[in-house]
Amino acid sequence: MMRALWRRLRELVTPHQLDREAVDEMTHHLEMAVARNIAAGLDEVAARRQARLEVGSVASAREHVAEERTGFALDQRVRELRYAARVLRRSPGLTLLSIVTMGVGIGVSGLLFALVNGILLQPLPYPEPDRLVRIFDINREAGLARRGAASGNIAQWRQRASAFEGITGYYSTGRTISVGDGAEALLTAQVSADFFTVLRVAPLVGRAFTPEESARATFNSAAAPIGADPVVILSHGFWVRRFGGDPNAVGRTVMLERRPFRVVGVMPPGFAVPEPQVELWIPWHISTESPRDQHFLGAIARLKDGISLAQAEEQLNTVAQDLSVQYPGTNGGWRVELSPLAVETVGGAATVLWVLLAAVGLVLLVACANVALLTLMRGLDRQDEVAVRIALGASSGQLIREFLLESALLSLVGGALGAAIAVGGLQWLPTIAAGLPRIDEVAFDVRSVAFIAAVTIMSAVLSGLPQAWRRTRVTAIAGLSTTTRGSTQGRDSHRLRDAIVIAQVALAVILMAGSGLLVRSFQELRSTAPGFDPRGVLVVPIFLDNVQYAAERTRTYYRTLFERLAAIPGVVSVGGGTTVPTSPLGPGGERPVWRADRGTEGAANAQATVRVITPGYLQTLGLQLVDGRAIDDRDTPQGPRVIMVSRTLASTLWPGESAVGKQLVIDYSTGTYPYEIVGVIGDLRFRGPRSEPGLEFYLPHAQRTYLILNVVVKSAGDPRQLMPAVREAMNSVDPQVPAQSMYPLADLLGATYVRDRQAMITLLIFAAAAIALAVLSIYGVLSQRVRERSREIAVRMALGADTSTVIGWVARSGLRLIVAGMTAGLGIAWAASGALEAMLFGVTPTDPLTVMAVLVGVAAIGAIATVAPTWRATRINPVEILRR
Amino acid sequence: MAAEKLDLLILKALALAPLHGYGVGQRIEQMSGGVFRITLGALYPALQRLERLGLVRGSWSVSENNRRARYYTLTAAGRRRLTTQQKAWERTAAAMLRVLHGEGPS
Numbered sequence: 001m002m003r004a005l006w007r008r009l010r011e012l013v014t015p016h017q018l019d020r021e022a023v024d025e026m027t028h029h030l031e032m033a034v035a036r037n038i039a040a041g042l043d044e045v046a047a048r049r050q051a052r053l054e055v056g057s058v059a060s061a062r063e064h065v066a067e068e069r070t071g072f073a074l075d076q077r078v079r080e081l082r083y084a085a086r087v088l089r090r091s092p093g094l095t096l097l098s099i100v101t102m103g104v105g106i107g108v109s110g111l112l113f114a115l116v117n118g119i120l121l122q123p124l125p126y127p128e129p130d131r132l133v134r135i136f137d138i139n140r141e142a143g144l145a146r147r148g149a150a151s152g153n154i155a156q157w158r159q160r161a162s163a164f165e166g167i168t169g170y171y172s173t174g175r176t177i178s179v180g181d182g183a184e185a186l187l188t189a190q191v192s193a194d195f196f197t198v199l200r201v202a203p204l205v206g207r208a209f210t211p212e213e214s215a216r217a218t219f220n221s222a223a224a225p226i227g228a229d230p231v232v233i234l235s236h237g238f239w240v241r242r243f244g245g246d247p248n249a250v251g252r253t254v255m256l257e258r259r260p261f262r263v264v265g266v267m268p269p270g271f272a273v274p275e276p277q278v279e280l281w282i283p284w285h286i287s288t289e290s291p292r293d294q295h296f297l298g299a300i301a302r303l304k305d306g307i308s309l310a311q312a313e314e315q316l317n318t319v320a321q322d323l324s325v326q327y328p329g330t331n332g333g334w335r336v337e338l339s340p341l342a343v344e345t346v347g348g349a350a351t352v353l354w355v356l357l358a359a360v361g362l363v364l365l366v367a368c369a370n371v372a373l374l375t376l377m378r379g380l381d382r383q384d385e386v387a388v389r390i391a392l393g394a395s396s397g398q399l400i401r402e403f404l405l406e407s408a409l410l411s412l413v414g415g416a417l418g419a420a421i422a423v424g425g426l427q428w429l430p431t432i433a434a435g436l437p438r439i440d441e442v443a444f445d446v447r448s449v450a451f452i453a454a455v456t457i458m459s460a461v462l463s464g465l466p467q468a469w470r471r472t473r474v475t476a477i478a479g480l481s482t483t484t485r486g487s488t489q490g491r492d493s494h495r496l497r498d499a500i501v502i503a504q505v506a507l508a509v510i511l512m513a514g515s516g517l518l519v520r521s522f523q524e525l526r527s528t529a530p531g532f533d534p535r536g537v538l539v540v541p542i543f544l545d546n547v548q549y550a551a552e553r554t555r556t557y558y559r560t561l562f563e564r565l566a567a568i569p570g571v572v573s574v575g576g577g578t579t580v581p582t583s584p585l586g587p588g589g590e591r592p593v594w595r596a597d598r599g600t601e602g603a604a605n606a607q608a609t610v611r612v613i614t615p616g617y618l619q620t621l622g623l624q625l626v627d628g629r630a631i632d633d634r635d636t637p638q639g640p641r642v643i644m645v646s647r648t649l650a651s652t653l654w655p656g657e658s659a660v661g662k663q664l665v666i667d668y669s670t671g672t673y674p675y676e677i678v679g680v681i682g683d684l685r686f687r688g689p690r691s692e693p694g695l696e697f698y699l700p701h702a703q704r705t706y707l708i709l710n711v712v713v714k715s716a717g718d719p720r721q722l723m724p725a726v727r728e729a730m731n732s733v734d735p736q737v738p739a740q741s742m743y744p745l746a747d748l749l750g751a752t753y754v755r756d757r758q759a760m761i762t763l764l765i766f767a768a769a770a771i772a773l774a775v776l777s778i779y780g781v782l783s784q785r786v787r788e789r790s791r792e793i794a795v796r797m798a799l800g801a802d803t804s805t806v807i808g809w810v811a812r813s814g815l816r817l818i819v820a821g822m823t824a825g826l827g828i829a830w831a832a833s834g835a836l837e838a839m840l841f842g843v844t845p846t847d848p849l850t851v852m853a854v855l856v857g858v859a860a861i862g863a864i865a866t867v868a869p870t871w872r873a874t875r876i877n878p879v880e881i882l883r884r
Numbered sequence: 885m886a887a888e889k890l891d892l893l894i895l896k897a898l899a900l901a902p903l904h905g906y907g908v909g910q911r912i913e914q915m916s917g918g919v920f921r922i923t924l925g926a927l928y929p930a931l932q933r934l935e936r937l938g939l940v941r942g943s944w945s946v947s948e949n950n951r952r953a954r955y956y957t958l959t960a961a962g963r964r965r966l967t968t969q970q971k972a973w974e975r976t977a978a979a980m981l982r983v984l985h986g987e988g989p990s
């Protein structure tokens with residue numbers, strides 16, 4: 001046993017000695033056979049020939065012995081691996097460069113995959129999430145895109161549509177909450193009875209709402225419950241923060257708008273429906289008596305098994321059509337649209353993530369090409385060695401295996417580096433990719449690890465194959481003879497090298513074109529006038545509670561507050577509105593409106609958004625007054641009912657004439673009221689530059705008093721510096737009204753294109769990386785070509801060629817590669833540009849400015865990469881070279 | 885199968901006395917009446933394998949014509965292997981014969 005082990009060890013450690021011994025033994029064997037033949041009467045030569053026929057040649061037997069010795073797969077791999085490592089160690093600079101290139105490529109793609117995986121591929125964290133859909137109301141006849149569902153309709157759907165296990169409605173809104181001392185403004189969701197049943201998520205502590213609790217949860221306005229003994233379910237975060245995670249929190253009381261709500265349950269961590277910021281859920285009674293024309297509810301439904309989304313949509317549309325016949329006044333033209341909840345949760349982020357993953361794939365390809373090229377060049381130094389080995393009978397399979405092993409080793413180390421980069425990057429993600437949906441769910445799982453492994457293997461193969469392919473085509477004689485002459489190599493390897501460089505340039509051009517388009521698009525976004533001026537504006541959302549604050553007291557509160565805010569040094573103007581451009585907070589909703597002189601006939605029945613404002617709102621936000629006057633202190637509760645409209649609404653109802661002085665009728669569910677239009681507000685992109693100006697009307701807060709106002713304060717300087725003074729002012733009016741979240745309006749506007757900015761910057765980085773790698777490759781290839789042909793150049797120079805001829809030759813070689821790569825790259829970019837379309841704003845995928853920029857960029861790449869090799873070519877000293 | 889057969893022949897050849905490689909070849913040729921003639925490329929890899937498996941032991945010494953030669957000795961393990969392999973082979977060979985001669989089960 002020990003001897004056997006000893007033998008194995010010797011085979012590993014001193015294979016050469018064993019080889020020598022075997023040759024000795026076999027030579028002895030052959031001699032004995034020769035001797036026997038001589039003894040049998042043959043002469044020396046015949047005896048030797050006979051012996052060789054009988055027992056074979058020592059040389060070939062030696063191979064067999066060596067093969068048997070290393071035949072054990074593991075031993076063989078270890079030996080080859082050792083060989084590959086030695087080869088790599090011989091050129092540490094190139095090796096390090098390759099490893100870093102690989103590592104960064106693999107790391108960044110791993111990171112992006114983790115994002116795509118966590119956000120797009122992982123199912124939502126609810127049981128059977130693929131059965132969950134969002135339902136939207138839509139009215140194509142009235143030209144209205146997706147709206148929320150109406151509560152009365154949800155109740156009707158439940159009764160009439162059989163395709164669903166359940167349909168739930170919800171509405172999230174900011175409220176003032178207090179537990180003991182310290183009120184805070186939080187996002188809460190009012191949810192219909194089967195909300196938790198439809199999602200199939202049970203509370204962690206306590207229970208869900210009972211049907212009785214839901215049935216008595218009616219509201220006189222969106223904010224105020226009138227049912228007895230109201231109840232609430234807490235989010236895990238709120239429970240931990242305000243109750244220290246105490247299980248006995250169930251049964252205790254939370255003050256909502258200064259009314260006690262009894263806690264019945266706590267949701268598990270990570271439950272974030274309908275929005276991640278929601279902290280409390282309260283029940284909401286929905287019945288067929290509920291309004292059918294107020295489209296502001298979120299609706300989530302669970303499809304029954306075996307029912308497809310299309311089937312469910314068809315069925316629900318039949319129901320919607322029946323309803324529109326039954327109730328033409330409220331339901332005329334209204335249909336539904338269904339969409340998977342997963343898609344709605346992620347929204348527009350999906351396109352961005354896929355595009356970026358594709359882009360990083362391109363960068364990785366460029367990196368692989370670079371490593372392949374580096375390996376290929378390093379291989380040139382080993383040309384003679386390979387030729388000798390082929391001459392000595394090394395099989396091509398063995399050589400390919402060795403070459404692949406080299407790149408495998410590179411990729412393996414690169415992959416390890418990449419994994420480290422990806423894991424490290426994941427820690428930073430919440431900071432750099434804030435605002436992506438489901439970002440908290442992103443983590444490294446088996447799938448991400450498998451992806452990195454697969455990418456590593458792919459990189460190994462891609463970067464090793466060209467080298468392996470070329471090497472096996474080196475025949476022993478050609479290889480030996482070219483290396484001894486030291487001039488040019490076969491055309492094959494030139495073509496291969498050129499093809500790799502062309503591919504790299506093409507890939508870099510694609511990335512340049514893509515990032516160029518995003519830059520242009522971002523410029524357009526930034527330069528599109530949103531219709532308001534966010535500079536210096538601080539937004540202060542204020543929620544008054546309906547117990548303490550009746551209409552008159554509310555008006556007094558805000559009037560007093562505005563006076564004190566205006567007195568703060570540095571404040572230019574103050575105002576307030578139920579909603580502020582680009583802010584998601586605040587009550588909204590749409591109402592049907594029509595001209596008083598025309599009635600509801602024809603196209604007059606437009607849906608317009610309700611906004612309530614105070615004097616000072618226009619001035620503070622820098623809104624344009626295009627006609628008439630702004631709402632001011634003349635408009636008192638007792639005064640005539642007045643209204644302002646958006647330019648789009650004015651021109652829709654009164655095309656070609658002034659709307660000022662005209663009567664507009666608003667249809668509230670409680671009745672219709674006429675208003676006199678006093679002014680027209682310039683068009684406003686309310687949800688940021690990507691949104692279109694809409695049909696909107698503005699009511700004076702004095703005449704339609706809301707508890708909730710987004711107060712806006714314009715400062716001459718940095719609005720952040722106002723925050724302490726604003727807080728103090730609020731405290732002095734009523735210390736019970738919480739003031740936590742205030743933010744500069746510019747931040748809100750910036751948030752509407754933060755994703756554009758992230759995508760643009762990321763793609764720019766990718767493009768820069770690809771460009772750097774491409775430059776490196778062109779430079780490397782040209783340098784090598786100059787080196788290889790230095791003899792030829794020297795001869796030409798000796799024969800009288802001048803410097804410009806030499807420059808021309810090198811520059812042409814470079815230009816050929818760049819032009820070919822650019823043509824291919826632009827062609828592919830052109831063909832694939834449709835993928836970017838969804839992300840672009842105000843720019844077409846074939847934007848001429850972008851194409852120009854790419855051309856200039858490529859020219860710059862070419863120039864940078866060509867300068868040094870060209871210069872070196874002109875410095876060739878014919879005398880020195882030819883004397884060698 | 886082929887490697888197994890060759891291993892068995894080598895072990896059998898070494899069962900009587902230690903031999904060097906040429907001797908092993910000669911012995912097998914003799915014993916088989918000249919039917920099995922083993923080449924270098926078959927014999928030496930097999931010897932190497934058997935040595936690694938601990939079935940034979942090789943050591944350098946001087947041959948009958950005063951040359952350095954490597955002599956192979958059957959180890960105890962080798963002897964055990966020979967016995968089991970021989971029985972197995974006899975069973976196989978007998979079965980092969982019965983099949984080839986078309987005899988039914990006895």
